[in-house]
Amino acid sequence: MAILVYTESWNGSFKKSSFEAVSYAAQLGKKLNSEVIALTIAAKEDASILAKYGANKILTVTNQTLELFNNQAYANSIVSAAEAHQVDTIVISNTNNGKSIAPIVAVKRNASLITNVLETPSSTNPFTVK
Amino acid sequence: MKILVCISHVPDTTSKINFTNNLSEFDPNGITFVINPYDEFGLTRAMKIKESTGATITVLNVGPTSTEPTLRKALAIGADDAVRIDAEPKDACSVAQIIANYAKGQNYDLIITGRESIDYNGGIVPGMLAAHLDLPFVNACIGLELDGTNAKLTREIDGGKEHLKASLPILIAGQKGLVEEKELRIPAMRGIMMARKKPLTVVAATDVTQHTSVLKFELPEEKAACTMIDAQNVDQLVELLHTQAKVL
Numbered sequence: 001m002a003i004l005v006y007t008e009s010w011n012g013s014f015k016k017s018s019f020e021a022v023s024y025a026a027q028l029g030k031k032l033n034s035e036v037i038a039l040t041i042a043a044k045e046d047a048s049i050l051a052k053y054g055a056n057k058i059l060t061v062t063n064q065t066l067e068l069f070n071n072q073a074y075a076n077s078i079v080s081a082a083e084a085h086q087v088d089t090i091v092i093s094n095t096n097n098g099k100s101i102a103p104i105v106a107v108k109r110n111a112s113l114i115t116n117v118l119e120t121p122s123s124t125n126p127f128t129v130k
Numbered sequence: 131m132k133i134l135v136c137i138s139h140v141p142d143t144t145s146k147i148n149f150t151n152n153l154s155e156f157d158p159n160g161i162t163f164v165i166n167p168y169d170e171f172g173l174t175r176a177m178k179i180k181e182s183t184g185a186t187i188t189v190l191n192v193g194p195t196s197t198e199p200t201l202r203k204a205l206a207i208g209a210d211d212a213v214r215i216d217a218e219p220k221d222a223c224s225v226a227q228i229i230a231n232y233a234k235g236q237n238y239d240l241i242i243t244g245r246e247s248i249d250y251n252g253g254i255v256p257g258m259l260a261a262h263l264d265l266p267f268v269n270a271c272i273g274l275e276l277d278g279t280n281a282k283l284t285r286e287i288d289g290g291k292e293h294l295k296a297s298l299p300i301l302i303a304g305q306k307g308l309v310e311e312k313e314l315r316i317p318a319m320r321g322i323m324m325a326r327k328k329p330l331t332v333v334a335a336t337d338v339t340q341h342t343s344v345l346k347f348e349l350p351e352e353k354a355a356c357t358m359i360d361a362q363n364v365d366q367l368v369e370l371l372h373t374q375a376k377v378l
Contacts, residue, residue: 015288069292072266103256113223128345
């Protein structure tokens, strides 16, 4: 199984919160012994920088209709990527856009959603986190 | 036009929060509950729409009998009727599903929630509710103007604002800016009297799956004592940031 981390960008450049999210996913990946897949949507910056923060694989979605943020379309992209790569954990930054996407993704995946996470999980089975 | 405003029943911001049962449960003893402030912005916006279009406003809460005074307050502010879904809210995922199961088939044109409730601050219910109902969703909404079934919306984004348009039905998660604080409605005596006669319907909750559960709460650490330093003494400041605060 794998961890998918959505990396948010603004005007094509990755936001700092995206690097934080990838770093978090990388720590989580060590605990879960899972591959970390970073997903970029409409980012113009060189995505290879995400590897420095711990991404093992990078998926890039480019589509003119996604250049402007649309929570449903972005959620669909995340869900499609998760389904295609046997993802069981998704990491999304706690930004305004992230908060717009995460609940939609959770419903589409019939997944639990935990917001305002402060630490890596103290247990992974059951998933227990502060 | 039918408007649904979801109301959270939350502790007043001045309440002293305590936990019981080995810090695993919130202790409601001695707490004054109020309408979630973010929901108040939404309710006031709904009232303005009602006054200009003749819309009807239903307020809804998922909770036990003890939440009814909060719904009555919303009725006193001007909502037309209230619905209490009789369930102890366990987690945001199940609350969103319970509300969605009720709202399906009710044909609301506009659903307004707060951006988050000030008790758990999860911000989960609005987006999940929109997803369950397959409605367009605008989070952190700070502006809403309606022209028939067309909506012009403004939402807060990190470091700015975004202007959007959409067609009803739609779900928005509101916050300050949807109306200004000075515009918030305070129930007048006439409204309080009328609220007693307005319908408050209690419906049974549907069976839903609880996805998450709280193991333990923690209160924030108490702030350390403040050390005053002479504004000219930069060396001491650097030393203390290094040795005590350990941020350098």
